[in-house]
Amino acid sequence: EAQVTQNPRYLITVTGKKLTVTCSQNMNHEYMSWYRQDPGLGLRQIYYSMNVEVTDKGDVPEGYKVSRKEKRNFPLILESPSPNQTSLYFCASSLGAGEWQYFGPGTRLTVT
Amino acid sequence: KNEVEQSPQNLTAQEGEFITINCSYSVGISALHWLQQHPGGGIVSLFMLSSGKKKHGRLIATINIQEKHSSLHITASHPRDSAVYICAVPTGANNLFFGTGTRLTVIP
Numbered sequence: 001e002a003q004v005t006q007n008p009r010y011l012i013t014v015t016g017k018k019l020t021v022t023c024s025q026n027m028n029h030e031y032m033s034w035y036r037q038d039p040g041l042g043l044r045q046i047y048y049s050m051n052v053e054v055t056d057k058g059d060v061p062e063g064y065k066v067s068r069k070e071k072r073n074f075p076l077i078l079e080s081p082s083p084n085q086t087s088l089y090f091c092a093s094s095l096g097a098g099e100w101q102y103f104g105p106g107t108r109l110t111v112t
Numbered sequence: 113k114n115e116v117e118q119s120p121q122n123l124t125a126q127e128g129e130f131i132t133i134n135c136s137y138s139v140g141i142s143a144l145h146w147l148q149q150h151p152g153g154g155i156v157s158l159f160m161l162s163s164g165k166k167k168h169g170r171l172i173a174t175i176n177i178q179e180k181h182s183s184l185h186i187t188a189s190h191p192r193d194s195a196v197y198i199c200a201v202p203t204g205a206n207n208l209f210f211g212t213g214t215r216l217t218v219i220p
Binding site: 033035040041042043044045048050056058059088090097098099100101102103105106108 | 116
């Protein structure tokens with residue numbers, strides 16, 4: 001079954017404690033991206049990757065890092081989380097940036 | 113940068129009603145996406161279209177490229193259609209810009 005998986009689904013953490021949200025897809029897609037969703041706002045892109053070792057900033061990259069060492073995985077790293085990073089995060093993959101999007105189930109992060 | 117406006121923001125309908133959700137954008141595009149976000153939070157792609165009309169079950173999506181407008185129609189609405197419907201358009205070469213969504217509630 002074609003899918004994008006994210007872990008964890010829910011996370012409560014404290015300010016400054018480094019965390020990683022994993023994302024994996026099994027469709028051999030080249031394009032992957034991370035979004036955050038906040039009340040009243042549309043999905044906003046954090047980072048995207050066009051292929052292995054090719055990543056770039058989206059609209060709201062501050063406070064986040066990513067890596068793309070393998071085609072299937074695209075982890076999101078918060079080196080020093082802050083309360084304003086409390087949000088719902090989605091990973092997505094597709095054949096290309098404007099192509100049909102496959103979304104992960106979401107990770108609800110709370111930073112206290 | 114492309115701007116996207118969806119209307120209405122909220123919509124309540126009786127089961128069986130015909131529903132229309134609208135999306136307008138400001139810059140010419142190659143294709144527009146419609147997505148559905150379930151009450152539990154998960155997002156699924158419904159349509160990607162660049163012209164004309166597409167149909168999947170009770171859902172129909174139309175687009176008018178000249179008028180920079182798309183509509184999502186739901187025929188014979190059902191409570192299980194209750195969700196947030198989001199349109200998205202390309203912005204630049206590398207990402208999508210998402211509307212804030214239309215929250216649909218279908219009452220039995």
